[in-house]
Amino acid sequence: MITVDHISKDFITNSRSVILFKDLSFKVKEGEILTILGPNGCGKSTLLNMIAGIEPVQSGQIRIDKGQPASAEHVAYMLQKDLLLPWLSVIENIRLGIKIKGFYTPDTEKKIENYLVDLGIRHLKDSFPNHLSGGERQKIALIRTLILETPILLLDEPFSAIDYNTRLELQKTIFTYSKENHTTVILISHDIDEAISVSDRIIILAHKPGGIKMELEINSTIADRNPVTARFDPEFSEYYRIIWQNYPR
Amino acid sequence: MKKTYLFLFRLMPLLILLLAWEFIFSSTGKGAFLYSKPTLILASLIENFKSGLLINDLKVTGSETLFGFLLGNSLGLMLGFSLWYSKLIAYISKPYIIVIGSIPIFSLAPMTIIWFGTGMFAKVMMAAISTFAVSVAQSYDGAQQVDESQIKLLKTFGASRWIIFRNIIIPSSFIWVISSLRLNVSLALLGAFIGEFISSDQGLGHRILKASSLYDTTMVFSALLCLIFLAFVFNWGLGLLEKKVSYWKNQS
Numbered sequence: 355m356i357t358v359d360h361i362s363k364d365f366i367t368n369s370r371s372v373i374l375f376k377d378l379s380f381k382v383k384e385g386e387i388l389t390i391l392g393p394n395g396c397g398k399s400t401l402l403n404m405i406a407g408i409e410p411v412q413s414g415q416i417r418i419d420k421g422q423p424a425s426a427e428h429v430a431y432m433l434q435k436d437l438l439l440p441w442l443s444v445i446e447n448i449r450l451g452i453k454i455k456g457f458y459t460p461d462t463e464k465k466i467e468n469y470l471v472d473l474g475i476r477h478l479k480d481s482f483p484n485h486l487s488g489g490e491r492q493k494i495a496l497i498r499t500l501i502l503e504t505p506i507l508l509l510d511e512p513f514s515a516i517d518y519n520t521r522l523e524l525q526k527t528i529f530t531y532s533k534e535n536h537t538t539v540i541l542i543s544h545d546i547d548e549a550i551s552v553s554d555r556i557i558i559l560a561h562k563p564g565g566i567k568m569e570l571e572i573n574s575t576i577a578d579r580n581p582v583t584a585r586f587d588p589e590f591s592e593y594y595r596i597i598w599q600n601y602p603r
Numbered sequence: 604m605k606k607t608y609l610f611l612f613r614l615m616p617l618l619i620l621l622l623a624w625e626f627i628f629s630s631t632g633k634g635a636f637l638y639s640k641p642t643l644i645l646a647s648l649i650e651n652f653k654s655g656l657l658i659n660d661l662k663v664t665g666s667e668t669l670f671g672f673l674l675g676n677s678l679g680l681m682l683g684f685s686l687w688y689s690k691l692i693a694y695i696s697k698p699y700i701i702v703i704g705s706i707p708i709f710s711l712a713p714m715t716i717i718w719f720g721t722g723m724f725a726k727v728m729m730a731a732i733s734t735f736a737v738s739v740a741q742s743y744d745g746a747q748q749v750d751e752s753q754i755k756l757l758k759t760f761g762a763s764r765w766i767i768f769r770n771i772i773i774p775s776s777f778i779w780v781i782s783s784l785r786l787n788v789s790l791a792l793l794g795a796f797i798g799e800f801i802s803s804d805q806g807l808g809h810r811i812l813k814a815s816s817l818y819d820t821t822m823v824f825s826a827l828l829c830l831i832f833l834a835f836v837f838n839w840g841l842g843l844l845e846k847k848v849s850y851w852k853n854q855s
Binding site: 406408425426429430433435437439440441442443450451454455482484502 | 755766
């Protein structure tokens with residue numbers, strides 16, 4: 355469980371104080387997939403940085419589980435840019451995070467191998483990133499994130515720059531992973547379709563100073579729900595309509 | 604085929620220069636005495652290589668340059684990178700580096716003789732001092748150019764500053780480092796040369812000084828060609844090193 359408790363954040367730009375958000379509170383249940391939608395510059399990425407523990411919280415608190423503060427230990431973070439290091443091969447890039455975290459075991463290699471096969475990029479194992487397509491690179495970044503096996507997954511628009519088919523494939527991988535491992539996921543997105551098809555709950559943030567404009571539970575009636583089948587849900591368009599009407603412009 | 608033609612075109616100016624130089628003065632006149640001639644230089648090169656004179660000079664200047672280059676750059680790179688590592692060190696040392704960088708290094712040459720003697724060590728130190736400031740500045744700049752989001756990524760893994768340094772700063776600033784090394788080859792060579800020029804009994808700087816005071820322009824040009832050859836060898840070695848460290852650019 356993640357508890358965001360009355361946090362505020364402001365910063366100074368051009369000698370003017372800008373309030374990013376004021377008194378923001380929400381909770382994310384264990385194993386839940388929460389999508390945060392919101393306009394540009396409303397502080398979504400800053401919020402995720404604070405949950406990841408790489409940006410300090412000015413006031414208020416963010417707690418993980420039983421009162422522990424946010425830290426890199428619990429969290430795997432995936433960003434919009436794949437950030438593969440060009441001088442490392444694909445497999446070395448994947449190993450990088452888990453080695454730094456100190457979670458690397460002999461078992462890790464087998465898991466990496468399985469992901470590489472599942473996502474159809476096993477043949478690229480020894481290639482270098484600058485020879486790969488955007489989709490392939492983001493797949494590698496995803497494996498690098500998932501093998502950390504942290505209880506929380508933070509995703510900052512990781513699919514915004516890749517083609518539709520790859521995007522669906524990666525959404526599916528994350529969805530299945532979260533449901534199988536009971537991993538809590540916070541996804542930042544601009545894409546309403548994406549939000550409805552992968553999330554259990556959606557939060558829409560308002561323009562800054564950002565507060566929660568709307569919260570929406572997604573109760574799909576589809577039996578074997580995944581990011582593809584979720585789109586067949588008759589309720590899908592209704593959810594879309596509600597979000598569209600409440601989306602800050 | 605096209606490439607061969609291009610290469611021939613490239614050789615043309617050199618060829619024209621050599622031919623003009625060769626035939627503009629008569630072999631016995633004043634012109635040849637003052638400016639020498641390509642054929643005379645070639646003959647001198649062959650003769651002095653056979654006698655071992657120029658080979659010895661090449662070895663001396665080459666090793667002074669190499670050791671000075673290695674010493675100056677290792678110290679320079681270490682300091683440059685440590686400036687990234689500690690903001691405090693960066694703050695303290697920045698004005699000093701700017702001052703050191705702006706000293707015309709060759710004004711220090713007489714002092715190096717007083718401090719380090721007239722032997723080879725003084726020349727090594729001259730070469731080292733010549734390269735130091737550039738490599739500090741270049742490695743510090745290189746470390747500053749690193750993509751901030753890559754650092755952010757490593758922070759999400761809980762990486763310490765040392766791990767970030769090792770995994771990101773060093774490899775990604777290598778491009779800057781290599782270019783500083785290239786620049787430093789000629790500075791190191793110049794440092795060693797000036798050291799020899801001021802006081803020595805061997806090396807290419809000594810050879811040029813001695814030959815010019817005897818109006819032996821042919822020897823001056825021969826030694827000059829040896830200097831060019833040294834610079835070429837060093838640059839070639841650095842080219843190999845560059846290829847080696849940027850292996851990931853060419854492999855698929």
